[in-house]
Amino acid sequence: MAMIEFNKVNKYYGDFHVLKDIDFKIDQGEVVVIVGPSGSGKSTLIRTINALEEIQGGHLIVNGVDISDKKTDLDALRRDIGMVFQHFNLYANKTVLENVMLAPRIVLKRDEKENEENAMKYLALVGLTSKINAKPHELSGGQKQRAAIARALAMEPKVMLFDEPTSALDPEMIGDILNIIKDIIETTDMTIVTVTHEMDFAREVADRVIFIDEGAIIEDDSAENFYNHPTQKRAQQFLSRVL
Numbered sequence: 001m002a003m004i005e006f007n008k009v010n011k012y013y014g015d016f017h018v019l020k021d022i023d024f025k026i027d028q029g030e031v032v033v034i035v036g037p038s039g040s041g042k043s044t045l046i047r048t049i050n051a052l053e054e055i056q057g058g059h060l061i062v063n064g065v066d067i068s069d070k071k072t073d074l075d076a077l078r079r080d081i082g083m084v085f086q087h088f089n090l091y092a093n094k095t096v097l098e099n100v101m102l103a104p105r106i107v108l109k110r111d112e113k114e115n116e117e118n119a120m121k122y123l124a125l126v127g128l129t130s131k132i133n134a135k136p137h138e139l140s141g142g143q144k145q146r147a148a149i150a151r152a153l154a155m156e157p158k159v160m161l162f163d164e165p166t167s168a169l170d171p172e173m174i175g176d177i178l179n180i181i182k183d184i185i186e187t188t189d190m191t192i193v194t195v196t197h198e199m200d201f202a203r204e205v206a207d208r209v210i211f212i213d214e215g216a217i218i219e220d221d222s223a224e225n226f227y228n229h230p231t232q233k234r235a236q237q238f239l240s241r242v243l
């Protein structure tokens with residue numbers, strides 16, 4: 001079953017045509033990596049999936065719900081979608097534990113004790129048990145991203161979106177975060193869409209790689225084919241720059 005279905009999706013920022021006839025499906029449990037040059041529309045694309053960006057044409061169906069339909073309850077949709085951002089987006093004045101407990105308390109109305117146990121479970125999974133009472137400014141970049149991942153997981157979503165989760169981190173922290181994401185991929189059946197330039201990681205985890213340039217999908221192929229035998233000139237040029 002398709003968990004995410006883009007059907008000729010178009011998006012504009014004012015007059016600027018940022019997403020052009022985007023058409024693809026992602027099955028339940030699939031892991032898809034999105035790559036492309038800076039400014040090509042990767043963040044915009046991934047943000048449309050949880051309706052952080054409105055679309056102007058086509059249909060976008062996520063978890064059986066048509067996002068483009070004005071009647072859709074976006075809060076209900078977002079309950080099933082977790083997102084991890086490049087710049088963490090933690091609540092600055094709340095502790096790590098509070099960051100993780102907030103959405104399940106408000107959105108899922110989870111019982112307080114159960115909520116805390118659940119939050120602690122995911123904080124342990126990302127290796128942050130010793131920092132539960134710290135505020136974000138007391139954490140390193142890698143620790144902030146661990147907290148953000150725990151916060152997303154605590155909602156136990158069906159879909160996880162990662163937008164360049166390691167590109168704001170110091171090099172020595174990148175591997176840790178990628179390993180945590182790999183673990184999540186191996187131990188759950190969540191549908192995962194991640195924008196990343198980490199090629200070794202993409203090769204290891206991706207069922208498919210989607211390459212976008214200037215708002216259009218140029219390649220949609222296995223990681224093996226994309227990295228070893230890109231068919232399109234623009235993909236070849238992109239790879240020759242990042243390799």
Ligand code: ADP
Nearest residue numbers: 013016018036037038039040041042043044045
């Ligand atoms: P990427 O993530 O691939 O770097 P983005 O999706 O962030 O690309 O941006 C795609 C294009 O849309 C860029 O040219 C960017 O400047 C523009 N853009 C992004 N967000 C906005 C916005 N809120 N308003 C206007 N233009 C935007």
Ligand code: MG
Nearest residue numbers: 042043044164
């Ligand atoms: Mg981006």
